[in-house]
Amino acid sequence: MDKHEMQRAIAQRVAQEFCDGNVVNLGIGIPSLAADFVPEDTMIYFQSENGILGTGPSPAAGCEDKHIANAGGKAVTVLPYGAFFDSSDSFGIIRGGHVDITVLGALQVDEAGNLANWIIPGKLVPGMGGAMDLVCGAKKVIIAMEHTAKGKPKILRQCTLPLTAAGQVNMIITEKCVFEVTQDGLVLTEISNGYTAEDIRNTTEADYILSPLLNIREVG
């Protein structure tokens, strides 16, 4: 599997978490790809924190409306059941618990469900944007990311970078596996076809428990 296929496989698994009628906010990168895998009979309200519910697909070239963009600044469309609002309403929706699922990438995530994804001190400081509010306010927080960065584990015993939020992550989905964050720590619930338990152990710093219901995920 090349990098592109791997990212799409992660996004496809993310989309399996969506239920009909859910309000979902997708971060940039791998999370945004999940919109491509929503089943046709499932209606999802995609929320963009810049002020839109019911975000539709990208417009055809030449049909962009300069007034309609997503939180990444990319031209999008709005679906007939959609709505526009200002930043205060948008974060009222987010902080107020009206977003069912938020999907974000991570630099690091740890056993306690802590997330770091907004700053590498002295190197990269993009800022938190809406991520801190999303992670604190959404009912379910899913981290969708590649399992390692340049071969180094990203799922750690304890995050070393400044946190985006403490103890808010519910699920971690990578190309190799799925972890659920529970009161007892991380639980490995799925292994993707083609990977072994040993491979996951060797590339995950965090401790975790094997779920008695461990699944093998077929990919592709």
Added chain:
Amino acid sequence: MKDKRITVQQAGAMVPDNATVMVGGFIGVGAPDHITDELVRRGTKDLTVIANDTSFPGLGLGKMVERRQIKKFIGTHIGTNPETGRQMSAGEMDVTLIPQGTMVEKMRAAGYGLGGVLTGTGLGTLVAEGKQTVWVNGKEYLLEEPLGAEIALIYGTKVDEAGNVYYEGTTRNFNVMMSRAAKTVIVEAEEVVPVGGIDPNHVVIPGIFIDYIVEVANNG
């Protein structure tokens, strides 16, 4: 009725060196680019700018960053403009990052006569450092103080001569709360219409919040 219309040159002249200025927009969408271009032309300097982001290089606030007109930036995300990050790392610009939902509520507090807001966003992170926390009904919150400004430069899609503002798409973003939070509010209008040209049912910002209107043709 007071005539609120001014030229873009007059608008630029209202922003003195060293002023604290709010600037609407979300990564270039719904931003008062003609007024910030005028500030670039005038060379207004040592500004404290409060905005979601610093746009892209070569657009809107991005041009003011390149010309080093901003000494302090308060916002949520600077990832779309690498020059802002460079100036911050080099100690040339003071940057304060605030979670997006918190920033808009700080503005709401300033504009609506509140002493602050309580939010769970940022607890357990760098954002909480030095801030008071408050317990309400067994839950911990951060006390975030009001954030106001002398001047707000905002965008409107259609504005009537009384200052009532109508928005298309995702252009509302921070513009709405900035109109509440600043002492003097100047709106850059894509189109100005006579009173009666906007149905009161469709007004997003009531005209009493708007002090001056700048009409620009073909706002991008």
